[in-house]
Amino acid sequence: MSLIVQKFGGTSVADAEKIRAAARRALRAQQQGAQVVMVVSAMGKQTDVLVDLAGQVCDDPPAREMDMLLSTGEQVSVALMAMAIHDLGGKAVSLTGAQMEIRTDSAHGKARIHSIGADRIRAHLDAGRIVIAAGFQGIDVDLNITTLGRGGSDTTAVALAAVLGAEACEIYTDVDGVFTTDPRIEPAARKMDCVSHDEMLELASLGAGVMHSRSIEFGKKFNVPIHVRNSGVFTDVPGTIIGPLSESADRAVSGAALTKNEAQLTVAGVPDKPGVSLALLESLAAANISVDMIVQNRGADSLADISFTVLDTDLPAARAATKKAAEMIGAREVRQGDPVSKVSVVGLGMASQPGVARRMFRALASAGINIHAITTSEIKVSCLVAREQGQEALRVVHREFELHIPPATVATIADSLAAAKEAKVADADAVIARLQGMEELRIDGCDLDTTQALLTLRNVPDKPGIAAEIFEAIAHRGVLVDLIVQSIGQDGLTTVGLTVPQNDIAESQKLVAEIAARFGGEVTAEPNVAILSVTGVGVRSHTGVGTRIFRALSGAGINVELIGTSEVKVSVVIAGEHAAKALTATEEAFADVIG
Known part of the structure; x- marks a missing residue:
């Protein structure tokens, strides 16, 4: 039965x-x-x-x-x-x-x-x-x-x-199901028949109000298809299945979301050496505060800035914890930025279809919306914008990726349920064992990419269109950008860090330097870096994940040059010469929760 x-x-x-x-x-x-x-x-x-x-x-x-x-x-x-x-x-x-x-x-x-x-x-x-x-x-x-x-x-x-x-x-x-975005903000939002657990994890964490991310974590971990339906007496809308399948494999972007009430804090003048990120994250984790976006760009003059966002409701506790950590590490100051919102696009297709970030940046720039900070992952691009521009930013990106138009090929509710049923043929004993620690942290693994180089652009004007211009120039030459991090600006200037394949570093540096020169900015390149990533469901909602990573790296004497986060991954850029040592240290730190 x-x-x-x-x-x-x-x-x-x-x-x-x-x-x-x-x-x-x-x-x-x-x-x-x-x-x-x-x-x-x-x-x-x-x-x-x-x-x-x-x-x-x-x-x-x-x-x-x-x-x-x-x-x-x-x-x-x-x-x-x-x-x-x-x-x-x-x-x-x-x-x-x-x-x-x-x-x-x-x-x-x-x-x-x-x-x-x-x-x-x-x-x-x-x-x-x-x-x-x-x-x-x-x-x-x-x-x-x-x-x-x-x-x-x-x-x-x-x-x-x-x-x-x-x-x-x-x-x-x-509501009738999961929409491509919030229909209260964008009337053209379209109900989807299917959305993958991975996509919904990102959308839920970004403020899509239908489901909370913790419930999606369970669905992902234990392969539970979640059927969102309208409870109205006179409606028989089939709803949306959150399961193993995305709505369409043909599209790079499946949905867009807005987190309206974000607060931003920047720890400025941080000594650019091992252990400083650890001290900050330990202080926040001790206060049981989940950090949303966290960005650290490579330091200048042996100093770096670390910026992060939390929900408005967590701001007082986060500010107190941050000031305590700043004193410990000898940072110059803690700054609270203007109120912001986070607009994001999500889609499994991003991993195989480049150009999403470039299109998003250009669409926002054309609408006169400035980007305050950027983080990316394989299936998400997120930008901080001024809070008063948040809703317009969401409408802009929804239109840019034509999410109101149904894709040519669509997975059905029946397809997703069938795929979930097939995937459930698993080792029953293993499932039971995992259920004993249902919300305990589980890590899929630690990954290392040693093919990357790092470009850092400093003193870039913090105004609309700069990010779009940079990435359009690079994309025009067919260069694939992996990690993108833009720090929260100060005094009208910002810093942008991006990783590109090592074989493309010379051409990419030349292109970016030409753009930076027009604005009085400067570009530095490190031709040999590695991206170390820890992947798993709930890595952001478990406040101790970042602490483990940075404790492992600090203990190995390894400095972090760039940080990027998503709901399912924390990535750090380190010097290529330390790659093997960093991977070993991180795997040892997560040995009890890998699998």
Whole structure:
């Protein structure tokens, strides 16, 4: 008998009528022959109401007691849902996180799942009951109630689907599926039938509001197809499958996203030597702060700048942690930049179709939008822009890549479900072993590219069109740029670092120098560098990944010249002569989590 997990968010259970509608959906699935687990969020704005009540009682509520309070919202929902199913003639049982043995760490407010006990759930399913599971919550080793933070119910649902071996995890929400971008900002946004786990991981981390990145991490790790559907009573839109397949292999870009509320910090005048990045990241990790974009360009006069972004909500804690680290490493100052937004394009096709960054930079420049910082990966290009230009920047790149037009060849929902089912033929013992540490860090591997050279452009005017001009000139000569990092500007100037194949360094340096000369900039080249990358699901959301990398390199006496990050990869540029030693040190640092 097949098993499905259905998750209903707060807007889908906001009142009695919607609860009964969700109950009918679950009963219909059971009547069609499936065992059903429902994961339910708190009703409507109930969580906000509870947070407000806590604020009225106490200025600074203890984190443990906030978890105790907030978990009650889901308990109300699951009990009401079970009552509705009973009233409609079905059999159901409601279970809290503790009753499902969802074991987490003790990070109140953003706990991570360690394991889930499936025996009780399976017993109820085998008895013909629909299991109504409280989302968003678990218990730690001391039996304290914990909550999973943003997107916690999505995380609960996909985690249960992984543990139970579900055919799919259906996420019912108030939208029709996953769109090429936010339709509230760009009316021409188009619903996709399929999007890959890898693409959705990047899109979710970039602010696409349909799913939280942690739930996509589970889907990727355990090959769970996630079916996003509209919970409306009168809609039968097929939705979108987040699974192994991209919508189309023919397109370089599948979607665009905007993270509206980013704050930027720069540690200026950092000694350009081993260990300084480590001190900064250790301080941020100790404060449990996830860094979003982090860029470090090669230093001048033995000094470098390290810039990074965090969400606005994390800014006060991040600023305090950064100032502490800056004092330790002897940095000149810590600067807080103007409010920014991050616009990004994502697509599996970028790995085989060059020119995406160049097109994006030119489109933004033509719209008069200045780029404050750049990071890239194989399937993503991200640019920081002024916050007031963020929404226009998203519309510009969506139009540039014609995402409103369906691709010529499209993978269907059935194709993605079939591919996921085929991929599930795996070693059952290995899957069970991995489930014991569900949200623990797992690294796919450490990779080394020793074919690269590094160009650094300093004192480049921080204005629209500069990045586009640089990369158009290089692309015109057929040179493939791998890593691109543009630092956050200061005093109207910025620094751009890029890696190109070693065989192309002489021609690339000449081209870039001609451009830089027109603006009074300067270019330096290092013909032999290596790009060291650590790849794995959740490397950005696990705050200790960067710390491990930089501790390993610092211990080996290796300096970092350039940093680039994405949701699934952290890359650093180092001197080519240290490549083998750096790889060995990094593999040893991650030996316990590789595989």
